[in-house]
Amino acid sequence: MGLIAEHNCSMLLMDHVPKLLVSSIPDSQVVKNINCGRTKTAQIIKMLKIEAENELVQQLTKRKREREREREREREREREREREREKRERERETTKEEPEPAVTKKKNYEVDLAILKIIDEDSAGVSGLDMPEIFIDFNNSSSNKLLLLDEITEFSVLVVSVENDLEENILTETKVSST
Structure with a gap:
């Protein structure tokens, strides 16, 4: 897991930190020599929550950007379809406007x-x-x-x-x- 503690109060810390927040901490982050005092534990939990929130905000921002890019691509496809539709309509109108050769009725x-x-x-x-x-x-x-x-x-x-x-x-x- 991402949290390594070299002290006997590591279980206490793990009990206070929600699983979601602990799992969102990168593996590279190592917490050593934890002081078992309540103040220090509360500070560590607060720090972990902030880190997890920042990570969550980054993920949400990334998803939002991806959705926005996808919407933009869909709008571009729709514009392209509309251009094609207009082009076909102009071609139809052009062919309608051209005088057809007079056919002699027999x-x-x-x-x-x-x-x-x-x-x-x-x-x-x-x-x-x-x-x-x-x-x-x-x-x-x-x-x-x-x-x-x-x-x-x-x-x-x-x-x-x-x-x-x-x-x-x-x-x-x-x-x-x-x-």
Whole structure:
């Protein structure tokens, strides 16, 4: 243990000093020739308590510094994460602001046996958008065959006739709009 006494009252000293305080005394400290008087014993106990308190204060201060350093490291990590987050946001905003190349909407108009169906790639599958079936009049064309029309501009007017319903020919005009 850290306390060595060369006198028969060492047991008395050991009984008065709490175990925590005695155990906190460094091994290098040697107390010799202890006077058995109460005054001297009280002084030694007081000295041991002061030493133990100083040691305890040093340990607490060291732990406090370590916790403070750890908090500072955590704050720095959080700042770094925030910088990364802001950087990603700026990159997203930059990509959003850049004008995307204009993509030409292609519509396929399939004409098969006098039935024209409009297929819009952008609105396919959207609920509530039923593309109408348009029937085209082939009287002016040479034959009733499958036609593929590449482009019909917005609000093009097609002159169409409805299928022979009860052997009546109904002529209508329909506006085709691309939405």
